[in-house]
Amino acid sequence: xxxxxxxxxxxxxxxxxxxxxxxxxxxxxxxxxxxxxxxxxxxxxxxxxxxxxxxxxxxxxxxxxxxxxxxxxxxxxxxxxxxxxxxxxxxxxxxxxxxxxxxxxxxxxxxxxxxxxxxxxxxxxxxxxxxxxxxxxxxxxxxxxxxxxxxxxxxxxxxxxxxxxxxxxxxxxxxxxxxxxxxxxxxxxxxxxxxxxxxxxxxxxxxxxxxxxxxxxxxxxxxxxxxxxxxxxxxxxxxxxxxxxxxxxxxxxxxxxxxxxxxxxxxxxxxxxxxxxxxxxxxxxxxxxxxxxxxxxxxxxxxxxxxxxxxxxxxxxxxxxxxxxxxxxxxx
Numbered sequence: 005x006x007x008x009x010x011x012x013x014x015x016x017x018x019x020x021x022x023x024x025x026x027x028x029x030x031x032x033x034x035x036x037x038x039x040x041x042x043x044x045x046x047x048x049x050x051x052x053x054x055x056x057x058x059x060x061x062x063x064x065x066x067x068x069x070x071x072x073x074x075x076x077x078x079x080x081x082x083x084x085x086x087x088x089x090x091x092x093x094x095x096x097x098x099x100x101x102x103x104x105x106x107x108x109x110x111x112x113x114x115x116x117x118x119x120x121x122x123x124x125x126x127x128x129x130x131x132x133x134x135x136x137x138x139x140x141x142x143x144x145x146x147x148x149x150x151x152x153x154x155x156x157x158x159x160x161x162x163x164x165x166x167x168x169x170x171x172x173x174x175x176x177x178x179x180x181x182x183x184x185x186x187x188x189x190x191x192x193x194x195x196x197x198x199x200x201x202x203x204x205x206x207x208x209x210x211x212x213x214x215x216x217x218x219x220x221x222x223x224x225x226x227x228x229x230x231x232x233x234x235x236x237x238x239x240x241x242x243x244x245x246x247x248x249x250x251x252x253x254x255x256x257x258x259x260x261x262x263x264x265x266x267x268x269x270x271x272x273x274x275x276x277x278x279x280x281x282x283x284x285x286x287x288x289x290x291x292x293x294x295x296x297x298x299x300x301x302x303x304x305x306x307x308x309x310x311x312x313x314x315x316x317x318x319x320x321x322x323x324x325x326x327x328x329x330x331x332x333x334x335x336x
Contacts, residue, residue: 049073049090049091049092049106050090050124050125050126051074051088051089051090051120051123051124051125052088052089054088055074055076055086055088055089055124056122056123056124057097057100057102057122057123057124057333057334058122059076059333059334060334061334061335061336062296062297062332062334062335062336063076063078063332063333063334064076064077064078064079064296064302064309064323064324064330064331064332065077065089065095065097065330065331065332065333066095066309066323066324066327066328066329066330066331067092067093067094067095067327067328067329068085068087068326068327069307069326069327069328070326071087071091072091072092072093073087073088073089073090073091073092074087074088074089074090074092074095074104074124075087075088075089075327076088076089077309077323077324077327079323079324085324089124090102090104090118090120090124091104091106092104092105092106092118092329093105093106093107093115093136094136094137094138094139094150094329095139095329095331096139096140096141096329096331097120097141097331097333098141098142098143098144098145098331098333099141099142099143099144099145099146099333100121100122100145100333101119101120101121101122101141101145101146101148101173102119102120102121102124102141102331102333103117103118103119103120103139103140103141103148103150104117104118104120104139105117105118105132105136105139105150105152106118106136107135107136112133113133113134113135113153114131114132114133114134115131115132115133115134115135115136115152116129116130116131116132117129117130117132117148117150117169117171119148119171119173130171130178132150132152132167132169133152133154133167134152134153134154134167135152135153136150136152136153137150137151137152137153137166137202138150138151138168138202138203138204138244138292139151139329140203140204140205140206140292142206142207142208142210143206143208143249144208144210145173146172146173146174146210147170147171147172147173147206147210147213147230148170148171148173149168149169149170149171149204149206149213150168150169151166151167151168151169151201151202151203151204152166152167152168152169153165153166154166154167165200166200166201166202167180167181167183168181168182168183168201168202168203168204168215169181169182170182170204170213170230172230182201182204182215183199183200183201185201185228185233185234185235186233186234186235187199187217187226187235187236187237188234188235188236188237189217189219189224189236189237190237194219194237196219196220198218198219198220199217199218199219200217200218200219201215201216201217201218201226202215202216202218202243202244203215203216203243203244203245203292204228205245205246205247205254205292206247207247207251208251210230211229211230211231212227212228212229212230213227213228213230214226214227214228214245214247214254215228215235215245216242216243216244216245217235217237222240222241223240223241223242223243223259224237224238224239224240224242225237225238225239225240225242225245225254225256225273226238239273239278241258241259242254242256242257242258242273243256243257243258243259243268244256244257244291244292244293245292246292246293246294246295246301247295248295248298248314249295249297249298249335250298251275252274252275252276253272253273253274253275253314254272254273254275255270255271255272255273255283255293255295255301255314256270256271256272256273256293257269257270257271257289257290257291258270258271258280258282265288266287266288267288268288268289268290269282269285269286269288269289270282270283270285270289270293270301270303270312271283272301272314272315272316281315281316282316283301283312283313283314283315283316284312284313284316284317284318284319284320285303285305285310285312285320287305287306287320289303289305291303291304291305294330294331294332295314295335296311296330296332296335296336297332297335297336298314299313299314299315300312300313300314301313301314302323302330302332303330304327304328304329304330307325307326307327307328308322308323308324308325308326308327309322309323309324309327309328309330310322310323311323
């Protein structure tokens, strides 16, 4: 018998219609969830899936100024930049570990230190007061250090205060502020309320380190020992030391002018002989230089990343525009 026009669908037909609708809705929800998850990573500052520290020997990572995220750069390729890392104000990586300093909104200034693994996934988060300034990871990836501006936002100003921390990933022990480390200055134990530390650089043994200490209006290079928890001043007028991969030289900022405009020059100091020389970069560099290999330094200047030979020869070469915080997780 024919079905009259306008007749209601059968029960079986209604069931199939419902199943089809649920499948369509489920597929849409799945797609939306995947899109939302991808967007959520970008919104929360996490790295994109597949963007890791495994960029190969000599791969250069920087903070991309336009996005605020970490990028991988190939200086020899036109447009050779991939932006996919976490959002950071300061960044450094070595030995399969990355350190990302993120400033949080609001007053007073607050930040996070994020410890990231080889896949740039967060493994530890530490709340910090202040503004990110310096970040360093030891060659093994075991030791981390960061410096925060507590007051002021420039080393060129006379009134600033820093807070420098050291984290040992092997034990989880955190030195929140290294100002209490026993300091020997001029052969005597030095106590003063104006002591400030910044710019830590670790030796290959993860025990010895170098840093800047400021007191009584002067800066000093100090050599520190984690096991004995002690530090001794080696020489004056050294800021933001960076130890070479072979442990024999230190790149640093040397103050060459008392004026506020470009007061520093980039120098290299030989630990064995005590000799120093300026590199070919004649502009005022306010950065903790990075050894990309045994012969070359990289640093930020004018919103760009540059390199220069460490031996004083050659000339500066631009590696990346619109970038800062260079890092080479696997030096050449």
